[in-house]
Amino acid sequence: MILLTASTFSFSQETSEEFESTLKNLIIEAPSTYAEIDGYLRAYRKDTSLMKLVVEESKKFNYWESQIYALNQMGRVYRDISQYPKALELFQDALKLSIETENLEFRVYSLNMISVVYRRTDAIKSALDYSQEALELAETIPFENRSTGLKRSINVSLNSIGNIYQLLEQYDLAIEKFNESMKLENELNNKLGLAINHQNVGECYEAQEKLDLALESFQKSLAFNTEINSEKGKIICNYSIAHVYVHLNKMEEALKLLNSSLKRAKNLGDQEIIATVYINLGWAYLNVGDYNLAESNLNEGLKIATEYNFPSEIAEANKFLSELWMKKDDFKRAMNFYKESKKYEEQVTNNLNLRYVNDMIVRYEAEKQSDQLKSLEEEVKNQAITLRKNKTMLLITFIGLALVAGILYILYRQYQLSSEKKLLTLEQTMLRSQMNPHFLFNSLNSIKLYIINNEKKNAVHYLNKFSKLVRKILEASSQREIPLAEELETVELYMNIENIRFSNEIIFKINVEDDIDVHNVKIPSLILQPFLENALWHGLSSKEGEKNITLDVMKGVEGFINIAITDDGVGRDAAEKIKERKVLKRKSVGIDITKERLANFSKDYQNSFHVEIIDIYDNENKASGTKIMLHIPTI
Known part of the structure; x- marks a missing residue:
């Protein structure tokens, strides 16, 4: 004292x-x-x-x-x-x-x-x-x-x-963790923690397009933030609610909340929040057709995001600016902004996926190597104790040889690891030019979750399937036509990988008529995957419960084989309505490209290919799926 x-x-x-x-x-x-x-x-x-x-x-x-x-x-x-x-x-x-x-x-x-x-x-x-x-x-x-x-x-x-x-983007797992945290926060009566977790749950629901649940979660978070008088929390909740209002086409309410949030965000000084509000304001004005205000807000958000290096916000601002100039019929500027958006999206993807998975694999190998070194050190200690007891030259020579062999083995393994890492980098570069980037992103995400959850067997199992699929795609991409048997094996691997994302809810079957020799039938390489992808993401992704896809190979009229891809999804009309609700409308070009390849392929035959799209209805005349029928010439 x-x-x-x-x-x-x-x-x-x-x-x-x-x-x-x-x-x-x-x-x-x-x-x-x-x-x-x-x-x-x-x-x-x-x-x-x-x-x-x-x-x-x-x-x-x-x-x-x-x-x-x-x-x-x-x-x-x-x-x-x-x-x-x-x-x-x-x-x-x-x-x-x-x-x-x-x-x-x-x-x-x-x-x-x-x-x-x-x-x-x-x-x-x-x-x-x-x-x-x-x-x-x-x-x-x-x-x-x-x-x-x-x-x-x-x-x-x-x-x-x-x-x-x-x-x-593993939203169900994220919600599970947030709910677990909320349970503990309730026990502590920690209102700030409850506010944060409700906000996060709302963002997950919005990403899943469950807008009513998202709005409810954001409003709960706002109530807690208001109770504890958290200015930052209130701003985040308000612009999140506004974001949902834009989805629901409640533009007047959205703009009112966003303009109010912008003033408060500037007083707060958090540059990431300021950039986000500017970009959302620009998006809202773009939706109401006020292109001048849309451009000024998007440019301001892009400026802040660039200055403070927020890649996700940079990508989003460029995406909306591309849409803006498309609406203004200035396609050159629209394309420039689109390219910038894709560049930053790829940067974020690489940070969140490829580099992460590679780091995890390299770290796993390094830990294995470290365990081997520790094991070797322990063996040397035990041998040294035996050597001191026996005091024989023979054991000294043996230990010396063992050490030399161990060192040579370690050096050899290090050389192997270095070579494997270089090869992995080259394979990734080639793979990116051959495969759909969205499929690559989703597959690596799913495999990465097994690594994060320490499910080594599952990780190795699906990594093997994934590598085999990549190898087959790369081999097939260099050939003009391949046996139907190889194409069926490739799509079966593809469906196994995609099924991880659907929690193994997809039931996929291949049926081949007995009198068809799939080894002798030639078809263009890699033509079936785009139709299966379309069935998955437009027909089945919005369906609850069991999901079925069947691929049937059968003889058609003389000179043709028929390949039917049937799903029990929501149907084309429902899929189109769901697509219209989405903010980012990604156009599938894979089927159009496949049709062009089939047209080119059929030039060498007497007959031309034909594609039919058949809507399937149940007894009550409700849409119950879609069938794609490919008529491929063989003569």
């Missing part, structure tokens, strides 16, 4: 006497948990100048916990205004100090904060690593011994993992 009284506190003139008194009392009492320190400093935690004073004064008394608290709070302030490098530096300083002082609660808190920064900058692998480390570390403490701060950190970890699933 005498030492504390004699100490000279270097507060600025603007610092209130109330804060000075609070800080003195904090250092005297020296609580060690987050909740206790937050009870003293919560009112001042968003003021970086005051938090710096906390760090400086706490250092004088070796009071580490308040230093860690203040470093984390400063990091949160910089993170919320999109100054991510500065925020990351502060969080890492807090983490280092918490490790040195062996404070598990603050260590978990700092790990979660670092994960959030990495997630917001699309460094998904690092974000997942830090969240999982935080969760595993927190769960080492028995439930009855966990502090309130540690319980909240567990919820933050669950929420972060849910956010990562959301980025990977």
